[in-house]
Amino acid sequence: MRQPHDLAADTRPRVVRLADAAADGGTVRTTAAHRCLEPAAAPTGGAVAFICDRAGVPQLWAAASAGGPARLLDASPDPVTEVSWSPDGEWIAYTTAPGGGEHTRVLCVRPDGTERRAVAGAVPGQTAHLGAWRRKGSALAVTVAASQVRDPAYRGLAVFVLDPAGFADPELLTTQARASSLRLCDFSPDGHLALLRCGPRGRRRATVLDTRTGAVATDLPAADGDPWIGRFSADGRTVWLRSDADREFAALHAARLTDEGDCAYVAVAAERDGTDLELLYVDDDGRNGVLVWNVDGRSEVETVALGTSTVGVRSPVAIPHEVVTKVTDPTEGGRLLAVSGSAGRSGVCAYPPSGGTAAMTPWSSRDPAASPGGHSPVRPEHLRFPARDGLPLDGWYYRPPGAEQPGPCVVHLHGGPEWQERPVLNPMYQALTQLGIGVFAPNVRGSSGFGRSFVEADHGEGRFAAITDVADCTSYLILHGMADPNRVAVMGRSYGGYLALASLVWHPDLFRTGVAVCGISDFATFFAGTESWIAESAAAKYGHPEADRDLLRRLSPMTRMDALRVPFLAVHGEHDTNVPPGESLQAVQAARGRGIPAELLVLRDEGHEFLRAGNRARYHRAVGEWLGRHLVPKRA
Known part of the structure; x- marks a missing residue:
């Protein structure tokens, strides 16, 4: 019989040299309107690597942190999703999604774009995720999924530490059978301890692992959301952790450790009433950090001075957009924040x-007019x-400019x-408002x-109440004159796609039409077809x-298709292994x-997320035409 440690044999990564794919940014055909995200600072502070889609697909770029032109480090067409710079400055690690699908792999490249190589996930069907670097040198942690194991009981995740140059064999750190998530978030400065995030949605855990013995020293509750849940202090004796243990809202916790890594005590170090701590960043020196709080969907940022297990001075930072998605170490140009907002x-x-x-x-991107046709964005x-x-x-309600009310509207x-609708620029919303269609994103x-x-209010039988919430949102719009009761549509993506289909069959008289994007239609077929680690996590939620x-059958739209009364459009990525296209x-x-x-509509070379500019444009156009056909009357 197979043993859980046999996962190592099925997941062991190998370094595969790839052809260099760097390109001069000046020779790449780019657009003025583009997104930049996921900045990763070089240890010297003089440069930054980041993801940018100015060439039509999210790719790896780099630039001097104080300014100057950006250069493309990997011109391959595989979308890039995460970036990290090694502590010795020798490598940039990044995650790509070959073919746009969900089977990601981890690559490394020199800062000049040479010596590109796949270090994990290069085996067909294997999936790899980026972890943390050791505090010194170029030893990188990666998580690899054993998706090809025949016996489902022994499918799981394994964490390895590897040398991007390939001079040493990958070191197995830990494995978890039937795991839903497993990411190494940080090493202690001496490398003897590792902080891992594991567990299913709604029940995340922070585990401190002794890297010398493989034994778990400490296990604490962690918060959902950003997978980088915490970091060790400079002396390795404190874990700064984002946690909602025994709380309604996540706060900053300080877990003080013994020499062996056992937890001596845990204390709340920073909190806000009625507000989630959604991002936590601690500098390498352990003396300073950044806290990002979610206040009614908008981010509030403050820098903090960190003591042994207490927080000192907290200073607010003004930001140009509403939402912060990532924080980096200080650079020559200042500390970098990835931001997004409703008008840019x-x-x-x-x-x-x-x-x-x-x-x-x-x-x-320098384009303040981000709407189709150069129109100023509609602020919600x-x-x-x-x-x-x-x-x-x-x-958030996006009112069509100059349109009469009540008018056509899409929910x-x-x-x-567990995601949250926030005031960030959504080109789909902006395109629909230019067609005279209002958008309400609840x-x-x-x-x-x-x-x-x-x-947790939608757990179990509570999911029926979530479906009813959609009807209540629609009724509110109609009652307050923001939607014509005869011209309302429901639309959603991923879980929202499921909820859109469910709303069409549970409340068939409320909607004129619907659009379901990458949505679940039957939980039985979803669980049978999705990735094993996704199924483990989804079971905790659905x-x-x-x-x-029986509950999942009653919640599945397919069991109520006889109640469907209106036409709908379905959109899916052909390589989606999260929610399969079926x-x-x-x-x-x-x-x-x-x-x-x-x-x-099936989008080629896309997975659960639509990452290519051409496909996104096709998707937006198809949705606009569909909703325009069913909601906007033709002019005589």
Whole structure:
């Protein structure tokens, strides 16, 4: 019989040299309107690597941190999703999604774009994720999924530490069978301890592992959201941790450790009433950090001085956009923040050590008019109202410029469901408002940002109440004159795609049409077809495919397709192994079998996320044409 440690044999990574793919930024055909994200500072502070889609697909770029032209380090067409610079400055590690799918791999390249190589995930069908570097040198942790193991009982995740140059064999650090997540977030300065994030959605754990013995020294609750949950202090005796243990909202915790890594005590070091700590960054020297708080969907940033296990001076930082998505170490141009907002594309800003307002970097997009046709972006209005059972709901309403009210409107549902709708630029919303269609993007129960109770309010039978929330949002729009009751559509992506399909069959008389993007239509087929580690995590959120079979059947839109009354459009990426494309196909076939018009758009070379500019444009155009056809009357 196979043993859990046999996972190592199925996941062991190998370094594969690849052809250099660097390109001079001046020779690359680029667009003025682009996104920059995921900045990673060089240890010297003089340069920064980042992801940019100015060439039509998210790729690896680099630039001097104080300014100057950006240069493309990897011109391959595989989308890049994460970036990290080695402590010795010799390598840049990054994660790519070959073919746009979900089977990612980890690559490393020299800062000049040479010696490109796949270090994990190069085996066909294998998936690898980026972990932390050891504090000195170029030893990199990676997580590899054993998706090819025949026996499902022994599928799982393994963490290795490897040398990008390939001079030494990868070192197995730990394995977990039937795991839903496993990421090495940090090494202690002496390398004797490692901080790992593991566990399913809603039940994340922070584990301190003794790297010499492989034994777990400490296990603590961690918060959902950003996978980089914490860091060790400079002496390796404190773990700064983002956690919501026994709390409604995540806060900064200081876990003091013994010499052996056991937890001596845990204390809350920084908190805010009714507000989640959503990002935590601790500098390599362990003396300073950055806290990013989620305040009604907007980010508030403060720098902090860190003691042994206490927080000193906290200084606010003004940012040019509403939301911060990543923080880096200080550079020559100042500390870098990845930001996004309702009136500008995602970019990177820097703020000086002396404080003040952060300014956008010269290589970020400079296009304030980000809407189709050069129109000024529509800024959303923040709406709050109760669901029928009294639970507070909120959302962001994008009012079409100059349009008469009430008019056509689409209720757009985010994924997750633990994600949160926030005031960031969504080209789809902007395109629809230019067609005269209003957009309301709500946070129904199950969304993050409103406390643990709100996130868990859709568990089990509570998911039926989440479907009812969509109807309550629609009724609110109609009652307050923001939507014509005869011209309302429902749309969503990922979990939002499921919720859109569910709304069409549970509340068929409310909507004129719908659009379901990468949505689950039947939980039984979803669990049978998704990746094993995704299924493990999804079971904690939706229900177990065996123990909760009856509940999942009742929650599946496919069991109620007889109630469907209106046409809908389904959109899916062909390489989506998170929610397989068959979920959309069977819903479309079921609708057509009942005489209801339904169409399916499959986007080539895309997975669960649509990352290529050409495909995104095709997707936006198809949705605009579909909703325009069903919601906007033709002029005589």
